[in-house]
Amino acid sequence: MPNPPGAPSVTPSPTPSTPSTTPSTGAGRRREDVLDALGHRIVAGDLPPGTVLTLEGVDATYGVSRSVSREAVQVLGAMGLVTSRRRVGITVSERAAWNVFDPRLIRWRLDGAERDAQLRSLSELRAGFEPAAAALAAQRATAEQAARMASAVSDMTVHARARDLDAYLAADQVFHTTMLAASGNEMYAALADVVGEVLAGRTHHHLMPADPNPDAIEWHAEVARAVRRGEPAAAEDAMRRIITEAQEAQQTLAEQAGPGDR
Amino acid sequence: MPNPPGAPSVTPSPTPSTPSTTPSTGAGRRREDVLDALGHRIVAGDLPPGTVLTLEGVDATYGVSRSVSREAVQVLGAMGLVTSRRRVGITVSERAAWNVFDPRLIRWRLDGAERDAQLRSLSELRAGFEPAAAALAAQRATAEQAARMASAVSDMTVHARARDLDAYLAADQVFHTTMLAASGNEMYAALADVVGEVLAGRTHHHLMPADPNPDAIEWHAEVARAVRRGEPAAAEDAMRRIITEAQEAQQTLAEQAGPGDR
DNA sequence: CTCCTCGCAAAGATCAGATTTATTCGCGTA
DNA sequence: TACGCGAATAAATCTGATCTTTGCGAGGAG
Structure with missing residues (x-):
């Protein structure tokens, strides 16, 4: 049943959660935005190692679809910042697991505290x-x-x-x-x-x-x-x-x- | 010839390139497989810098859905191996742009020629x-x-x-x-x-x-x-x-x- | 003939929903 | 107490549609 019969897909809210925080971006940069935001938060210790997130939580937080949050998390995983397991969620890794030579990670750390x-x-x-x-x-x-x-x-x-x-x-x-x-x-x-x-x-x-x-x-x-x-x-x-x-x-x-x- | 025109998505071969390397895993490793395959091919020079792929080509080649190929390409992009632009496709980057300290990249190079x-x-x-x-x-x-x-x-x-x-x-x-x-x-x-x-x-x-x-x-x-x-x-x-x-x-x-x- | 503008189409980016699969946890039974 | 068994959960994957850029060519102006 890929076709919901009676529901005409009302497209409830086109811009639900981006009223003020997206003034200049405006372009196809959502993934990069989420990635940067999560990266900064992890690096800053706002999300300390051991913290567990869920994909649902991520895309709710940033008001994006699962594809976007998924890809962002994917990249974070490649940098060693997080691991994700079924039935558990996305866990922030210990610092020892981080790819400290990743230029993006270096930039995040230089940006923060x-x-x-x-x-x-x-x-x-x-x-x-x-x-x-x-x-x-x-x-x-x-x-x-x-x-x-x-x-x-x-x-x-x-x-x-x-x-x-x-x-x-x-x-x-x-x-x-x-x-x-x-x-x-x-x-x-x-x-x-x-x-x-x-x-x-x-x-x-x-x-x-x-x-x-x-x-x-x-x-x-x-x-x-x-x-x-x-x-x-x-x-x-x-x-x-x-x-x-x-x-x-x-x-x-x-x-x-x-x-x-x- | 990464673009076979006449061949639609017939789901050609369920075991395209990894018939033996995934005996026990066999589950939830498609993305990793595609990533490894592409990474190896790029590193080996099979896909030299300047080569242009398309997402459609990737998921046709490996028999996976767009999400999977998309995420794999995403990670490759984070490692500097490729860049992707609209209307163009996925371009293999020059070696100078590669994150040569990425452990995964190092492993790929150690595996190949x-x-x-x-x-x-x-x-x-x-x-x-x-x-x-x-x-x-x-x-x-x-x-x-x-x-x-x-x-x-x-x-x-x-x-x-x-x-x-x-x-x-x-x-x-x-x-x-x-x-x-x-x-x-x-x-x-x-x-x-x-x-x-x-x-x-x-x-x-x-x-x-x-x-x-x-x-x-x-x-x-x-x-x-x-x-x-x-x-x-x-x-x-x-x-x-x-x-x-x-x-x-x-x-x-x-x-x-x-x-x-x- | 050259240059510029405008529109089309290609390809990624994003979205939304459904389905599959692997785990973990709790509960019941031996 | 231990051992399974099933249900719930959350990621992984698939699917199909829509949006947004943007390269490129057609057509018009100079």
Whole structure:
């Protein structure tokens, strides 16, 4: 009986629950909206691990059909944020099960209260792998990549002199992104966004001196030179110095700003 | 030719491509099946970047309903493997857009022809971050974690003496997994599976001497000691030696096995 | 002949309802 | 107390319809 005889399908309420919260979206973005909303809530701890939802609850909450909530939950499942079982519902997973390298998850955490903790994690991660990536880049960079790195250093010098921190940041990001791409390892290359976030976070949190340390710029230049000449050890050393300097400068400024800064 | 025009939905073959791999499951795994199948095909290059599919084609190919294929495509999209646009269809993305840290993607690549390349990538990655993780572990490991690492080293010694490579591998994995967890950084911890795969790949590819190098074991012990005593520099150095040794042993054995080994 | 606008159609996005299937939980029986 | 058995529940799947974009071509203006 796929055809209900007497019921003429009145289409009760076309816009039931989206009176004010959907002003600008308006387009076919429902799934993305639900996904973002659920992701943010889980990451923020609003839905702590162990919380159980039901699909019915989700689509009631967000006023969407089951297809939409289902697909959103599906993606959350793929990121390890939830698991769903029959007769139980959708359970928020322990943090250990999360795919912490998923760019979307990283963005959610950077958006929320976890921002500082996430930046610390990313920063530590970067400290670990970037020297190694520099060494690889020195062995594998193309001439174009080496040139682009040198050019980025040049930009950094100019913008530092002008005290234009935003432009400096942009050049810095180009430098690191190019270096990671030049490493020839797709996985290092994929971490470019991570490094970009760390650099951006440092600048926007004012954990960066108004006058960028000339030594730091010189070390960037050293990395670029080492990459061009194909000297892995030199590139790795200089990159390590860059990171050490960044950590120390950051710590100094954090202490100056206030010990109880949180 | 993903578009057979004249063939409507006749429900062609109930066992299209997974006749043997789903013997016990047999239930509620259609989406996972389609996802795996598509993922493998994309990763294997059977569906190269730029290929355009349609949802209709997908569910016709795998004999499932739109919901299922839709959700599978959704997850693929979340991993960056495909993008879908109206009026166009589902386009396989360039490799640069892939989330190469997604465990599922890593598994697909390890399953296919990319296995060696993927192992090389992972190996380089590991070489980069594991010394840094060891240094962090030396600062943050709990007594239990340090003890577990020491215990794993002890197991490694025993199994090496017995020339039981599988048991040796298991102990090795416990050692590294514990160390990464002890680093206190969730992102390093999340890479435990990656390291596990690298170690397993080395063993199963016979890139590991039948008699594990006693020096390597001693360096593991050194890491464990340094972690227990809280000596980051010592832990980092020893870990770096472990990795260097592994790379050299691997290269030596690969050359012995055959220079043209691919 | 070129360029721009408008409309059609293709394909995903969303919705709504039904059906299937696997679990869990409670209850009755041995 | 233990062991099944059945009912209820919630996800998984299927189905068919409708909505919304958007690529592309037809047709008109310059």
